[in-house]
Amino acid sequence: MTPPDVITPYADLDELLLELLGHWQRILGANLAGAYVQGSFALGSGDRHSDCDWLVATHDALTEPQIARLRELHDEIPTRDGHWCHDLEGSYAPLAELASVEFLGRQWLFNDHGHRTLVWDDHCNRGYTRWILREHGIALTGPEPRSFLPPVPADLLRAEAAASLPTLLDDLATWVDIDALAWGQRYAVVTACRILFTLDTGEVASKRGALEWALRTVEPRWRRLLGQVRDERELGWQPHQAPRPGEAEAARAFVAHAVTRASG
Structure with missing residues (x-):
């Protein structure tokens, strides 16, 4: 799947997201199932004061070599100049856990905005984050979220x-x-x-x-x-x-x- 020509209202953010997509493709290879923008930008209200929330779906659990390379990636990005390098936030989620709300609250590998670390956290695995992803998520690569995410009951x-x-x-x-x-x-x-x-x-x-x-x-x-x-x-x-x-x-x-x- 080709990423949208315009992902957000900000060209510099789009450029960074496409760079990230290239890193995810390189590091995860065949394990990359999809990459998505969620949060405020998916809801159509993101601005310069917003974080840019993302989620990467994987076919299988991350391997230790993949985790090590992802840690290197997220350690480097916040050291750059530029606004959006400090306002990215997201998680790496296995497809099997995205496929059922029974896995809500399960911890995923998470990068908090502005931080140079990856930690295990349920930050992106709440009902409201899943709802935004399913109903409004923007696919950078992979199938549309509705194709694998079940509805989140009201x-x-x-x-x-x-x-x-x-x-x-x-x-x-x-x-x-x-x-x-x-x-x-x-x-x-x-x-x-x-x-x-x-x-x-x-x-x-x-x-x-x-x-x-x-x-x-x-x-x-x-x-x-x-x-x-x-x-x-x-x-x-x-x-x-x-x-x-x-x-x-x-x-x-x-x-x-x-x-x-x-x-x-």
Whole structure:
């Protein structure tokens, strides 16, 4: 299969993805079953502030020599100049485990964005990531995702979302301080919106799409907060920018509202 002429809105990202595809073909050979763009770019809402999420499907488990060469590849890419070299994220998944939702949560070899390591993690093996891949994934090579990925049941997506909502703020606190970082405040609100969207529809929305949906559907008292988060998403990652007074508290209150709405 020939990759699409245009994969994302960014030519420099497309160039890097095609380079990666060449490396995957060289390293994996006949074991390469397919390579896909998923996440926000698959949903049509990726921008300069997004990670580019990918998934490589393999016919069989990775061999130790293949893992060693992949480690070398991912160790080198983040050392380069260029925006997207630090914003790639994805996993290597066996086709047999992609073929059934019974394998959800199984750990795959994973490269976190900006990291020079590969670790075993279930980051890309959640219900919502599988839903995006199946329904909207962009094939760089290999068959279309619908040909080997079973549908993700809406009830499974709702259960996954419901389980993540009550611990959202505690989970965020393990890696970001929403009182100290404006980006963290925005992330908390956006994530709550995405969870509510899934609970309501049984589908998955992009960050931007979930915000726009929430602005149309939640009580008017939250519109100022949601509008602030939507408008300031364009600011991206600002490691030294604190939220304005009251914004972190408003985010916490909205998450609490989301928990109450979900339970009702």
